[in-house]
Amino acid sequence: MAWLKAIFVGLVLLIIVAVSGFFIWLAPVGAGYTAKVMCSRIFVSGLSSERALKEDVLADNNPMLSLITANIDLRHQTVSAHAFGFRTRIAVYRPNMGCTLTNPENATSMQNSSPVLRPIAPQPLMTAPVPPAVDRRQLNNILAAAMDEPELKPSRRTRAIVILYKGQVVAERYASGISVNTPLTGWSMTKSAFSAILGRMRMTGMLPPLNYPVSINEWDTQPDDPRAKITYDELLQMRSGLEFDESYWNPISDVVQMLFVAPSAAGLAVSKPLVATPGSEWQYSSGTTNVLSAAMRNLSRSIQQYQALPAELLFRPLGMNHAVVETDSDGYLVASSFMHATGREWAKLGQLYLQDGIWNGTRLLPEGWVTHATSPAPHAPNGMYGAHWWLKLPSDGQHPADTPAIPADAFFALGHDGQSLSVIPSKDLVIVRLGLTRKAKAFDLHKFVGGIAALFPEHQENADKQDEAQESRNTNK
Incomplete structure (x- = not known):
């Protein structure tokens, strides 16, 4: 017994x-x-x-x-x-x-401490028919499949699709209860939006050159703190060397504690120690974006100015009147994860980058900012990451040979639960897909983006260059 x-x-x-x-x-x-x-x-x-x-x-x-x-x-x-x-x-x-x-x-x-922000005037996007060169039936089939459910029990849950061609809405779809005016979470797509906000700060003189050490009080006040040498660019390129566990399945991981337990997301992020020499290794980390958020606070005159940065520097010039970035309990913007915007507003962010940071004829981002953001970061595996933008989908190389290829110049903002913003300059395309997809096999983003891109003609400038190259080859034969 x-x-x-x-x-x-x-x-x-x-x-x-x-x-x-x-x-x-x-x-x-x-x-x-x-x-x-x-x-x-x-x-x-x-x-x-x-x-x-x-x-x-x-x-x-x-x-x-x-x-x-x-x-x-x-x-x-x-x-x-x-x-x-x-x-x-x-x-x-x-x-x-x-x-x-x-x-x-x-x-x-x-x-009782809600800040007062000036109302933002909307700037509606123009709509246009699908170009004659595009097979409308095939496009509709792709969109219908993306909105459909692969099994009896819903698992794909696509909520919004928006396609911009040459800056105009040529197709969009919304799930039941979701409309053109519904702000939807972007999760980690928020990081790419903050890349734009930091670019705006650089454009207006608020942000020093990217090779300057980042301004963090906790690091600057500690004698000989090696973290004080981390630069803005190393943070943007995910090369800070800071310890950070990005495991969403683990309730005690850094990212879960940062977003849902710690009173200050930025405070948890800046408290992490170095585990590698800054700039020497690449590691995707939501904490790095919230370190940048803390630096943005230090560069602002007041908490009111800081919390208004997304609205004043990005949402207002683009007419994103539904967009919002949420804060943690200590008032810091949760720059890694907590932005909401409509499908069309997320598409505007992509269009801004497709147009090299120019909007309505006005330069909003510094010259070279988009090129830098979409250039491979040192040590990023397979050149898959730039400066807070993905340059390749993490699933690249894991598809059947007949899967439509995504143009090589494409870049992406990606978020938890299947959020995506795909920018394809060579096709003049911006593709937004928002949803609630937690099963990896429920939605194939590579097939979706590649299938749409294959239907649209090459950007005319690229086509002209290809024709010139072909003529040159024919002449030299």
Whole structure:
């Protein structure tokens, strides 16, 4: 009977460890994630509370999230979440700032500290028919397949598709309950938007040259802190050398703690130690973008000016009147992950980069900024990353031979759950796809982008150059 007793004691201890682990590690993450995501989807995107819970929180996600209870306060525009009455987190909505995750005792003061931002005049995009050279039936088939579900149980969940050709909307599709005016999360596409905001800061003289050391108080005040030598460019190119765990499956990883537990995303990011010499290695890290956010705060005259940077430097000149970047509890913009914008507004970001930083005839980004952003960063594997823009899809090389090729000059903003912004200068194309896709095989972005690109003609300048090259070859025969 001794062995039965030992098994029983072992099971009891295992249960105690599991329960303790849930309340210590999983519960605060689950409550924070549930409150933040539901708040943003309900009060920023305008989705129903039922849809926000069933799709955005629970669908194809960690089953432990079903143990979290959420409470929506429509009057005060908050969402609180807890695990069996413990580890309560609350997300507070504020106009122009979206939702901020905090603790219950801070909710009231946060609601009373909403900054006032000037209204942004919209700049509607022009629409145009699909060019005659494009096979309209094939294009419609690609779009229909992207909006369709591959299985009986939804797993693709495409919510918005926008295609710009020569700066005009030639095709778009929206899921039920989503419209042209629905702001949708970009997750890590936010990083590419902050590349543009930093470019605007450089254009206006707020940002020093990229080879200058970044301005971080915690590093600058420590004698001989080696982190104080990290440059803006090393951060933009993901070569900071800072320790950072980007594992989304792990509740105690840096990225999960930074986004859903820590009061300051920027504070957690700047606290990380060096694990490599700055500039010597490439490592994708959401923390680096929030280090840049902390530097942006130091370069601003006030917290009000800092929090208004996205609106004043990017959203206003592009007429993005639905876009918002959310902050953490300490007031820092969560530059790695928390921007929302409509499908057309995300497309405007891509169009700005396609046009080399020029918008309506005015240069918004410094000359060479786009070229630098879309040039391979040193040490980036297979040249897949530039300066806060992807130059190749992470899935490249993992497709059948008959998969349509994506033009070599394409570059991308990519985000969690299948968000993508594809810019293809040689085709004059910008392609936005937003959704909620957590199963890797539910949506093939490479096939989607490559299939659309194959239907559109080459940019005329490129075609002329090819004709000239062919004539030169014929003459020299």
